[in-house]
Amino acid sequence: MRPEPVHFGAHASALVNASPVGQLLLDRELRVVAANPVAAALGPLAQSSVIGRPFGDVVPQLSQLGGVFRGVFETNLPFLNLELPGGGPEQRRRLIVSGFPVTDPEHRFVGVTIVDLPDSEPIDSMVRDRDELFRVAFERAAIGMLVLDWSNHGVRMNPAAERLYGYTPAEMERIGIQGITHPDDWAVDLEQFSRLMAGEIDHYQLAKRYVRKGGDIVWGDLVVSVARDAGGQPKLIISMVQDITERKRAEAERDQLLAERTQLLQQAQEGVRVRDVFLAMAAHELKTPLTPLRMEIEGMLAATQASLPDAAAERTHQRLSRVERQITRLERLVGDLLDVSSMAAGRLEVVRERVNLAEVAREVVARHHQQAQWSGYEITTRADAPVFGWWDRARLEQVATNLISNALKFGGGKPIEVATESTPTLARLTVRDHGVGIPAELHERVFEKFERIHSDRKHPGLGLGLWICRQLVTALGGQVRVESAPGSGSTFVVELPCGEA
Amino acid sequence: MAQVILVVDDDADIVESMRDFLECEGYAVEVASNGHDALTMLERIGEPPSLILIDLLMPIMDGNELLAELARRPSLAAIPVVVMSAASTIAAPPGVVVIQKPFGIKALYDVVKHACAR
Numbered sequence: 001m002r003p004e005p006v007h008f009g010a011h012a013s014a015l016v017n018a019s020p021v022g023q024l025l026l027d028r029e030l031r032v033v034a035a036n037p038v039a040a041a042l043g044p045l046a047q048s049s050v051i052g053r054p055f056g057d058v059v060p061q062l063s064q065l066g067g068v069f070r071g072v073f074e075t076n077l078p079f080l081n082l083e084l085p086g087g088g089p090e091q092r093r094r095l096i097v098s099g100f101p102v103t104d105p106e107h108r109f110v111g112v113t114i115v116d117l118p119d120s121e122p123i124d125s126m127v128r129d130r131d132e133l134f135r136v137a138f139e140r141a142a143i144g145m146l147v148l149d150w151s152n153h154g155v156r157m158n159p160a161a162e163r164l165y166g167y168t169p170a171e172m173e174r175i176g177i178q179g180i181t182h183p184d185d186w187a188v189d190l191e192q193f194s195r196l197m198a199g200e201i202d203h204y205q206l207a208k209r210y211v212r213k214g215g216d217i218v219w220g221d222l223v224v225s226v227a228r229d230a231g232g233q234p235k236l237i238i239s240m241v242q243d244i245t246e247r248k249r250a251e252a253e254r255d256q257l258l259a260e261r262t263q264l265l266q267q268a269q270e271g272v273r274v275r276d277v278f279l280a281m282a283a284h285e286l287k288t289p290l291t292p293l294r295m296e297i298e299g300m301l302a303a304t305q306a307s308l309p310d311a312a313a314e315r316t317h318q319r320l321s322r323v324e325r326q327i328t329r330l331e332r333l334v335g336d337l338l339d340v341s342s343m344a345a346g347r348l349e350v351v352r353e354r355v356n357l358a359e360v361a362r363e364v365v366a367r368h369h370q371q372a373q374w375s376g377y378e379i380t381t382r383a384d385a386p387v388f389g390w391w392d393r394a395r396l397e398q399v400a401t402n403l404i405s406n407a408l409k410f411g412g413g414k415p416i417e418v419a420t421e422s423t424p425t426l427a428r429l430t431v432r433d434h435g436v437g438i439p440a441e442l443h444e445r446v447f448e449k450f451e452r453i454h455s456d457r458k459h460p461g462l463g464l465g466l467w468i469c470r471q472l473v474t475a476l477g478g479q480v481r482v483e484s485a486p487g488s489g490s491t492f493v494v495e496l497p498c499g500e501a
Numbered sequence: 502m503a504q505v506i507l508v509v510d511d512d513a514d515i516v517e518s519m520r521d522f523l524e525c526e527g528y529a530v531e532v533a534s535n536g537h538d539a540l541t542m543l544e545r546i547g548e549p550p551s552l553i554l555i556d557l558l559m560p561i562m563d564g565n566e567l568l569a570e571l572a573r574r575p576s577l578a579a580i581p582v583v584v585m586s587a588a589s590t591i592a593a594p595p596g597v598v599v600i601q602k603p604f605g606i607k608a609l610y611d612v613v614k615h616a617c618a619r
Binding site: 318319322325371373374375376410459 | 512513566
């Protein structure tokens, strides 16, 4: 069954006028009897002036279809979906056109529908000439382009620029470049722009912030140049802008990290400085009470010495000797602390005099006799031949003391050998133990400040001895190193130049 | 018969001072320079001492290791011990009596008398 025809009645013209499809009604002379707004907009004429005009005037793109329309009148048959180039300035549109006979009791017409298809062709078929090539490049470029006509301040922007700024060209014309520029970046942009317009420069480049529509800030890398007319007057201002917001964000993040690290470094350096000042003050404060202690104990030792060999005096003398040894030990620890701060500050003074290294070695070993015996060590000394040089006696004693104390700490109760020898150019002090030893990768680390490679519980200490040794030996123009392997003990070797300085 | 006290410390002067003052109070004093020495000494003297005074930081066998060794041996586990500690950062095992270095004679006598009376 055929459906009942629907009568549009008075709604027919509303339907046609609202249709997105262009619609024309042509008479036998192919003049326009009616055109809806979409059809009229396809051509150059206003809708009010199209009635009675030849169809080719109204929609020039259809001008080649005269024969086809006449064919509709003659055959009373429609044609459907004829494809035409869209023409006009855009060149890339296509029109899908259908024609069909329309009759009422008195008249015959041809009805025309026109569907306007926007860009849907592949690019290669669109690029027909050089203008087209540049137009496509402008439209498709990933970089924002904005061309300002200096004579009328008209703006053309490509889609990338619209995306960047968030404004349409018409809006841009209204608010201007200043309106989209971050206030802090306007002065420098304007200054450069003035130089460009004055002809001092032929382009300028600037990283600046834009305020997008809606208020977001984006960073753009801007390059601006000017095209001048035959009279040399600026005609077109050509701006290209690349969005560098992400890069700027990464840079800012990196700068912040760098600033944080710099600050941490400064804090660390300040911490070290404060520590060294503190050590110097602490050492000074500790040395003060040691001075009368040392004087009093020496006085008491001398007094009891006079009363020997009385048994009670003997006992007192032993006790006082213990006190004297412990005072010496305190003095050494305090001296180490003071040395750390003065050496760290580069203030290490050596007082050179003629010194017998062999004698220094023998004396220092003798000083450790009691402690060695108690801890079960046997110390063999091979330092009979004198080894003379131009060194600092107190500092050499300090070096020997540190090395022998270390051997007594780490030697595992096994024999210790101390030796001195000389060559024509070198004096050598060696302290050898047969303890746990040091793996090769730690041979340099043991000479670092506060470095303690063995356990806290068995070998307490400040971790300063070997560092101080190295500072002192270096100050005397010599070298100190360790030869060692785990399980086979350690040999510390000090070599000093023995020529007269 | 005098009560026997074993003093274990790697510092010769400390050990000699303590021997001196403890002997003045009538104790018999044995000494050892580390944990290992102390165990050897305990085996040698046979009769367990009334008290062991132990330094924490020593080479070869430290104070905590010695405490563990003592606890493991039924014949020695019951001996009273006092730990002598100079470090505030290295802890003695819980429950062990500690005397902080530096200490004076009176503090030493007090802690020894108290420990030996247990």
